Amino acid sequence: MRSAMKLPFAILCAVPFIMVLGNSMLVPLLPLMRSALNVSLVQISLLITAFSLPAGLVIPFAGFLSDAYGRKPIMAPALILYGLGGLLAGLAAWLATSPYYLILGSRILQGIGAGGTYQLAMALTGDIFQSKERTKALGLLEAANGLGKVVSPIAGALIGLISWFAPFFVYGILAIPAGLAVWFIVKEPEQKTGGITFKTYFHNLGQILQNRGLSLLACILAGMVVLFILFGVLSYISDVLETDYDVRGLRTGLIIAVPVAAMALTSYLSGNYLQQMAGGSLKPAIVAGLLVDAGALAVMGFINNIYVFFPAMVAMGIGTGVVLPSVNTLITSISSKERGGITCLYGSMRFLGVALGPPVFGLALTWRMPLFLGAALLVGVIAVLASFYIHAEKMLPPQLLPSH
Numbered sequence: 001m002r003s004a005m006k007l008p009f010a011i012l013c014a015v016p017f018i019m020v021l022g023n024s025m026l027v028p029l030l031p032l033m034r035s036a037l038n039v040s041l042v043q044i045s046l047l048i049t050a051f052s053l054p055a056g057l058v059i060p061f062a063g064f065l066s067d068a069y070g071r072k073p074i075m076a077p078a079l080i081l082y083g084l085g086g087l088l089a090g091l092a093a094w095l096a097t098s099p100y101y102l103i104l105g106s107r108i109l110q111g112i113g114a115g116g117t118y119q120l121a122m123a124l125t126g127d128i129f130q131s132k133e134r135t136k137a138l139g140l141l142e143a144a145n146g147l148g149k150v151v152s153p154i155a156g157a158l159i160g161l162i163s164w165f166a167p168f169f170v171y172g173i174l175a176i177p178a179g180l181a182v183w184f185i186v187k188e189p190e191q192k193t194g195g196i197t198f199k200t201y202f203h204n205l206g207q208i209l210q211n212r213g214l215s216l217l218a219c220i221l222a223g224m225v226v227l228f229i230l231f232g233v234l235s236y237i238s239d240v241l242e243t244d245y246d247v248r249g250l251r252t253g254l255i256i257a258v259p260v261a262a263m264a265l266t267s268y269l270s271g272n273y274l275q276q277m278a279g280g281s282l283k284p285a286i287v288a289g290l291l292v293d294a295g296a297l298a299v300m301g302f303i304n305n306i307y308v309f310f311p312a313m314v315a316m317g318i319g320t321g322v323v324l325p326s327v328n329t330l331i332t333s334i335s336s337k338e339r340g341g342i343t344c345l346y347g348s349m350r351f352l353g354v355a356l357g358p359p360v361f362g363l364a365l366t367w368r369m370p371l372f373l374g375a376a377l378l379v380g381v382i383a384v385l386a387s388f389y390i391h392a393e394k395m396l397p398p399q400l401l402p403s404h
Contacts (some may be wrong), residue, residue, distance in 0.1 A: 139271010
């Protein structure tokens, strides 16, 4: 990576890190918040939903707008809105007598802002890096996302020692400078923007789906399912640690951080390795990572032992870290003009996978073996689909393909 690109790319890596904090930093503090606000369990859980639902709804529109008007004009204001929502929530908690609904509204603003962050950082990375370095860059971006997942619950628990509403101010302190840095420091490549209509845009997307739809679908399913599985299993393990081993709070966060850290480190290392290889290595990496996840799930299905579960979870983190940089490279490479829309479609499905994992794996407390073996079968099926339907040569530009 050229020296001139190191600071702009570091700023882009800060975007997924900050976005992940949106929910994860608050989770350890929800019981304390519920007590301070004197609200029900459902009401306090709405502070998570109020962020996640708007973010999921905004992501596809942010993709279209970024393709039409540029990444920076969408991403920089989105980061600032995300930060302002946090500051408003913190001020409401600090100054208002009954702050719950003000905090809830502020969380909605944060969610709207979050919808224009990580996916656009991924799309902009695809715009900037046109060589084999793209895989390494996307691996670093995924590692930053994983690092945020590792740090956020621990940071939330520690910052909460100051006050239950202190994390809200952290969002503003981090996101607003990041938005300004994106606007003033990150250089967006020249591209034809503006004047595009919904009809033309979706016609072009339809052509991509017609020609490369199965490859794209297989990639999206691979990225979605590994995150669905990983965060579903982590949620299940956190329940088991509390109910069976009386491990909770910061200790749970530290244990769960290990497989997520394995994912982040593997994302970085696999991105580095795959950069040196030809683009034809991406599909084998995806299939291999999926098979590692399927094997780990099968072991957890047959053997109900926390000392087996832990190395299996680390293996899942490694498998996920192999899959994601490869999937990200293929998805961001399939089109340049519609890159934002396609990347945001993928981002919405990732978001859905992470959201569905915990409630689905909550059923494992009753049906552990059928659920884990069924999940292993699901991942195995997607590995087969990936091996048959992902065609890197149809998705990658010539400079990323093997030379003959």
